[in-house]
Amino acid sequence: MTGLDVREDRVIEISIVRMKGERVEDSLDSLVDPGPDLSIAPGVHGLDARAIVGAPRFADLADRVVSLLDGAVLVAHAAAWDAAFLEAELLRARKPLRLPFFLDTLPLSRRAFAGQSHTLGALADRLGIPRLAPHRAFDDVRVLRELLAKLLAELRPRTVRQLWHVRVGERRARPDIVEACIVLAETGSRALVSYRPSRRQPRSMAAIVTQVRTDLDPPRVMGYALPGRGRFDLRADRILSVVPHPEIESEEGSS
Numbered sequence: 001m002t003g004l005d006v007r008e009d010r011v012i013e014i015s016i017v018r019m020k021g022e023r024v025e026d027s028l029d030s031l032v033d034p035g036p037d038l039s040i041a042p043g044v045h046g047l048d049a050r051a052i053v054g055a056p057r058f059a060d061l062a063d064r065v066v067s068l069l070d071g072a073v074l075v076a077h078a079a080a081w082d083a084a085f086l087e088a089e090l091l092r093a094r095k096p097l098r099l100p101f102f103l104d105t106l107p108l109s110r111r112a113f114a115g116q117s118h119t120l121g122a123l124a125d126r127l128g129i130p131r132l133a134p135h136r137a138f139d140d141v142r143v144l145r146e147l148l149a150k151l152l153a154e155l156r157p158r159t160v161r162q163l164w165h166v167r168v169g170e171r172r173a174r175p176d177i178v179e180a181c182i183v184l185a186e187t188g189s190r191a192l193v194s195y196r197p198s199r200r201q202p203r204s205m206a207a208i209v210t211q212v213r214t215d216l217d218p219p220r221v222m223g224y225a226l227p228g229r230g231r232f233d234l235r236a237d238r239i240l241s242v243v244p245h246p247e248i249e250s251e252e253g254s255s
Contacts, residue, residue: 002034006084010034011058012047015137016068017145028064029138031055045135062093069097073160075148077120077140079104103163105147111166112154112240114201123147154202156194156241173218173236180242181221184209190226194240206245207232 003009011032018026031047033055065086076082083099090097109118115126120143124131129146133139157163158176165174184191194204209223219236 001085004081006088009085011085011089012052013045013137014058014061014065015141016065017141018068018072019145026068028061028068030061032061033057047136058089059093062090062095065090066095066097069099074099074102075105075144076102077105077144077147079106101164103148103160105144105151108151108155108163108166109147111196111238112151112202114196114199116199120144120147154240156243171218171235171237173239177239177242178212178214178219178221178236181209181212181236181239182214184242185212185223190245192241192243192245193221193234194243195234195238196240197238202240205232212236 001009001011012034013031014028015030016028017024031052033052035057069086074083074086079102083102087097087099105120106118109123113123113126115122120140121131121134123129124143124147127147127150129143131139131143155163155166162174162176165172165176180191183189188208190206190208192204193207193209194202196202206226207223208226209221211222213220213222221234221236221239222232224231
C-alpha cells in the first residue's frame with residue numbers, strides 16, 4: 001500500500017493465490033496504479049512511481065479479485081489490514097464485498113511457535129523459508145503458503161473454524177479443544193496432549209484429564225501425565241491439540 005490509512009492510501013501491488021488443498025486453482029499478481037493524486041515512497045517495498053507505469057487501476061482488477069475471493073477463506077499475515085484495504089478498494093470500484101472472517105497467520109504463529117518476533121520475515125528465517133523479494137506481494141504470498149502449511153502441521157485443525165478460534169491476544173481457547181478435554185475427563189480415556197508454554201517450544205505428553213474448569217477464563221485443564229503421573233494444570237488456550245492415544249490405554253491395561 002502507499003501507506004496505512006485505509007481511507008486515504010491505496011493498494012499498489014496485489015497477489016492472491018486461490019488454493020484447494022495443495023492445488024492452485026487460480027492466481028493474480030499485479031502492480032496497481034493508485035492514481036495521479038497519490039505519491040509512492042519506496043519505503044519498505046521498494047516500489048516507486050516508475051515501477052507502476054502502465055499498471056492497471058484497482059477498478060480494472062476488481063472483477064478478478066471478487067472471483068478469487070468468492071467462496072474462499074482469506075488467509076493473510078496481520079490479516080485485518082489486508083481485509084480492510086481490499087474492502088475499501090472494492091467499494092471504490094463499486095464492487096462492494098465484506099470480509100468479516102479470515103485466518104490470520106500472525107496469532108496462529110504466536111500460538112504454534114516460540115520466538116520474540118512473529119513478523120513474516122522473522123518467521124521465514126526461523127522456519128527456513130527462503131525469501132526472494134522481501135515485502136513484495138507475490139513473494140510474501142509464497143512465504144505465507146509455506147508458513148500456513150507448517151501451522152497446519154503444528155496445530156492439526158479438523159476445520160477452518162477451529163483456526164478462526166485461535167485468538168492469542170484474547171486468551172481465547174478453541175471450543176473443540178475444551179470439548180475434547182471434557183470428554184476425556186468424563187471417560188477417563190488416555191490422550192496425547194500438545195501444548196505450548198509461554199515463549200517456549202511446544203511440548204507433548206501422554207495424559208489423563210481429570211477436570212476441566214470452564215468457569216475460569218481461559219478454561220483450565222487438569223490431570224496427570226503418563227507414565228510418571230505428574231500433575232498438570234494447563235491453560236486451555238495454550239493447548240494445540242488433543243489426540244486419542246489407544247497405545248497408552250493398551251499398555252496400561254496389560255501391565
